Amino acid sequence: MMQQIEKRSHREVPNEEINMKTCPKQYVLAVGDALNAFTGKWKLFIIGALIPGKQRFSELEKNIPKINPRMLSKELRDLEANGIVKRKVNDSLPVSVEYELTPSGYAMRLMFDSMIDWGMQHRAWSMPGKITRQ
Amino acid sequence: MMQQIEKRSHREVPNEEINMKTCPKQYVLAVGDALNAFTGKWKLFIIGALIPGKQRFSELEKNIPKINPRMLSKELRDLEANGIVKRKVNDSLPVSVEYELTPSGYAMRLMFDSMIDWGMQHRAWSMPGKITRQ
DNA sequence: GTAAGTACTATACTAAAGTATAGTGCCATA
DNA sequence: TATGGCACTATACTTTAGTATAGTACTTAC
Numbered sequence: 001m002m003q004q005i006e007k008r009s010h011r012e013v014p015n016e017e018i019n020m021k022t023c024p025k026q027y028v029l030a031v032g033d034a035l036n037a038f039t040g041k042w043k044l045f046i047i048g049a050l051i052p053g054k055q056r057f058s059e060l061e062k063n064i065p066k067i068n069p070r071m072l073s074k075e076l077r078d079l080e081a082n083g084i085v086k087r088k089v090n091d092s093l094p095v096s097v098e099y100e101l102t103p104s105g106y107a108m109r110l111m112f113d114s115m116i117d118w119g120m121q122h123r124a125w126s127m128p129g130k131i132t133r134q
Numbered sequence: 135m136m137q138q139i140e141k142r143s144h145r146e147v148p149n150e151e152i153n154m155k156t157c158p159k160q161y162v163l164a165v166g167d168a169l170n171a172f173t174g175k176w177k178l179f180i181i182g183a184l185i186p187g188k189q190r191f192s193e194l195e196k197n198i199p200k201i202n203p204r205m206l207s208k209e210l211r212d213l214e215a216n217g218i219v220k221r222k223v224n225d226s227l228p229v230s231v232e233y234e235l236t237p238s239g240y241a242m243r244l245m246f247d248s249m250i251d252w253g254m255q256h257r258a259w260s261m262p263g264k265i266t267r268q
Numbered sequence: 269g270t271a272a273g274t275a276c277t278a279t280a281c282t283a284a285a286g287t288a289t290a291g292t293g294c295c296a297t298a
Numbered sequence: 299t300a301t302g303g304c305a306c307t308a309t310a311c312t313t314t315a316g317t318a319t320a321g322t323a324c325t326t327a328c
Contacts, residue, residue, distance in 0.1 A: 012175065028182060030253025031246050037256075039173045041286070048162060057305050068287065073306060083256070094295045097305065104256045112165050114248040119164025122171075122217070122238045175316070191275050202317070207276060228325050231275065 012036055034111060037082055042067055042075045047101065047108060050085065054100035084108070168245060171216055176201055176209045181235065181242060184219065188234035218242070 012032075038044050042064070049055060049063045060072055076099060079085035084105040088098045101108075172178050176198070183189060183197045194206060210233060213219035218239040222232045235242075 026254070027246075027250050028178070030250045030257065031178060033253040033257060034249035035173065035178065039169065044162070044165060044169065058303080061305095068289090069306060070288090070308090071286070074286095094304070104259060107252060107255065111245075111248045111252045112161075114245045115168035116161050116164045118238075118241060118245045119167040120160070121241065123164065123167060125238060192273080195275095202319090203276060204278090204318090205316070208316095228274070 037079075037084060038108070040075065042071055043079060046072070046075055046079065047084065047105065050099060050101045050105070051109065054088070054098045056096060056098055060099065079105075171213075171218060172242070174209065176205055177213060180206070180209055180213065181218065181239065184233060184235045184239070185243065188222070188232045190230060190232055194233065213239075 038047060045064045045067070046060065049060055055063070057069075057072065057076075060076075061067065061069065064072070076085060076087070080087050083102055086100050086102050088100060090096045090098065172181060179198045179201070180194065183194055189197070191203075191206065191210075194210075195201065195203065198206070210219060210221070214221050217236055220234050220236050220239075222234060224230045224232065
């Protein structure tokens with residue numbers, strides 16, 4: 001269906017040699033999948049922008065402040081390769097390109113809901129500020 | 135409670151200037167929080183290893199294959215700063231240090247469950263291989 | 269006193285992720 | 299003819315994440 005480039009980044013959540021006592025391996029893999037699917041600075045915003053419906057490249061550019069076209073293009077290709085976004089070329093004149101979430105992409109909402117729950121609770125509860133990374 | 139270093143990495147999901155039409159800003163922030171809390175190559179494995187209970191530095195080293203002490207130490211500090219892991223020094227002789235999930239850390243399980251659901255469905259459904267990043 | 273374990277830190281490096289800026293080819297309208 | 303929109307790509311660069319390896323300071327056991 002879609003050929004995956006099998007190059008593994010040393011930053012990706014690794015799939016091999018998982019040896020945690022209590023978490024079944026397949027679960028860890030699935031979480032890793034979910035994580036790899038929307039990490040990076042921009043993917044979440046792209047998916048969020050597409051939840052209300054399909055959008056064109058330039059619309060996404062406008063709706064996602066500070067993203068540059070190189071990043072938008074790259075992340076869209078990435079999301080497409082992973083079956084989360086579908087690229088549709090309308091052969092009208094002039095040609096227009098529309099991006100849309102796949103069913104799998106829309107299905108992420110449930111996951112986001114639980115992340116929202118955790119994030120809001122965590123903010124209210126234990127954190128005066130926001131989550132950071134060093 | 136805990137002072138946060140407010141340096142922003144250009145890789146973090148940005149909190150400012152969100153302008154997406156339909157997703158309320160606070161939700162996007164919360165998802166971003168959740169995401170920033172466990173991205174990177176190792177955090178998920180550290181949290182996973184701590185779910186069954188507290189562990190010492192060297193135990194974590196053994197249970198997480200291929201992690202090196204620099205990374206383990208750095209990620210633990212990071213998780214601690216974000217209120218996900220608690221570091222406890224036992225003043226026995228010799229001193230031992232134990233790491234444990236905070237209630238907020240344990241609460242991540244619900245989030246992981248929904249990620250597992252999505253990941254497994256996505257694998258079965260639309261992906262012949264696994265999620266990749268370029 | 270030497271070896272081995274615990275819990276790390278320091279230094280130096282590689283590699284990936286993200287930014288900035290300019291440019292391409294196409295078409296439509298003024 | 300030129301101006302501007304659309305959907306990108308190319309090139310060069312900076313910043314951050316992760317790796318590799320060695321070393322520290324302490325303690326206990328042999």
